[in-house]
Amino acid sequence: MGTLIRDVLEDSANKFADITAVKWLKKKEIFERSYSELMKDAVAVRKGLLAEGFRGKHISLIGASSVEWMESYLGIITGNTIAVPLDAGLPGEDLIDLINRSDSEALFLSPRHKALLDEFLKQCPKLRKIWLLQEEETDSADERIASLAELKAASQKADADADRPEPEDVATIIYTSGTTGKSKGVMLTQYNLASNVEAVEYTAEPGTRVLSVLPIHHAFCLVMDWLKGFSLGATVCINDSLMHMVRNMSIFKPDVMLMVPLMIETIYKKLASVDAAIPKKAVAANVFGGNLKIIFTGGAHLDPYYIDQFAEYGVDVFEGYGMSECSPVISSNTPKIHKAGSIGKPLCNVEVRFENGEILVRGSSVMKGYYQMPEETAETLKDGWLHTGDKGYLDEDGFLFINGRVKNLIILSNGENISPEEIENKLALNMLVGEVIVTGENNGLTARIYPDQEVVAAKRLDGEAVHAALQEFLDQYNKNQPTYRQITGLVVRKNPFIRNSTKKIKRQEALVDEPLPVA
């Protein structure tokens, strides 16, 4: 078993040299790059980073899926540098916070985010260099700004290559929602990534087409679509926009896809809306492109109903379970071993046990810890056991089931984990907001607000005016947020929230808005 993710990638570059590693669309034309070409580019990035003095440093990446993003990522993690993929959909202030908190000294930035260049350089004191993810040179007079093409060109003059990392070296830091309202940087080592890629029991012929539709900064997409795909010699096709997912299925004709349940639900609506008289095989060919046989899903619970429905169209849906802290897969149903409604059997490299119903996991995919967060690390990792925050059980056949959550995270069916506290802290800054709790309902977020009565009285607002003012505030808030963090529902409470003996709001009773009992 390889102990470095670099071993896995180099092995693939040798074995599958002439096979197409990545395909993508540019103005409706398909472009592609082979395994040998991709690895050559990754090595150029790696040497360039070394030549520019970034040995051992943290390097952020901001952008949607692209071949430039991926060759940069591979260049970072196969060297002695640490990759920090960030959510390109976050507002600028959040990205600045994460660049600073991750101690990133360089950044690969998609040209679409060019407008943020100055802010990043001004507000991120450690940032020494930004490379735009483009093949053209930049025209910037600022020597801190260059392009990926310039980095690769500069590396041609450099002979030195980065040393092989050690298995326990951190390869990547992935930010995930924190229950304390602050996102946490999950540190995954070379060995963590390699062992997760190898432990997931799925094999496919080299050249198998995978259409990658999830955000690339997500561990599930990054490790399973890309790194696992590369380990098999798969061709990873980039979906350029969620708007075009169905169109791109017919263009790339994928054999296998990874999805979050929300995508399965949306596609099912399309399948179900087709005239029942049309044969399902023809419908499947039209919607899925004609080759799709397998969908792996995770990130949130999938109603088993969809598994049966998709089977009628010739597509098997296999649900799995994981979290960034576990690189990310913990268990998965597979074509050979599966049970509907379960999240599959734990991978061969993880042990599972339960504490008061909570699933605890130990094994070679479990993270090293949270970056610069010793307290949170100690709370989550105890004696090597990762406390998942999910409640579950193993059935008599060894399949894992989930039946609840310990922590406050809201899991939406698009797989996004939302920390309600993080949003509540921001909403509470409005003077009219007295108390606020964010809940996940109908696959969206609802803000339940008890208005500040003093402000209501001072401004002489009636119920309608309070509602309108709060809705206007939420509309403003939503404008700067990625879709999954927008508040789509508002409930204005008549009464304060019910609190426990330590005066904390009882979240589980947040939906109840009854008159307070007389003291």
Next chain:
Amino acid sequence: MTQEMQFKTIVAQYCEVTPEEMNNTMRFREDLGFSSLDFMSFLGELEDTFDIELEGEEALQVRTIAEALDLLEKLQQEA
């Protein structure tokens, strides 16, 4: 079929409201129950069906059927 009816037939794929029952003040998310991805997928279908190109930002600000129809008409005039 009128363009508006063709448009509403696409909308109807993602919700349980028939084209005939739709009124133009209905909001995609709140009234028709669109998920964020339903809406993205719907925009992609509008592009393919009406041969237009949508700019992400402008299209994502659309909340009601009327607003979407206005945007469609505007883009067709510009084309």
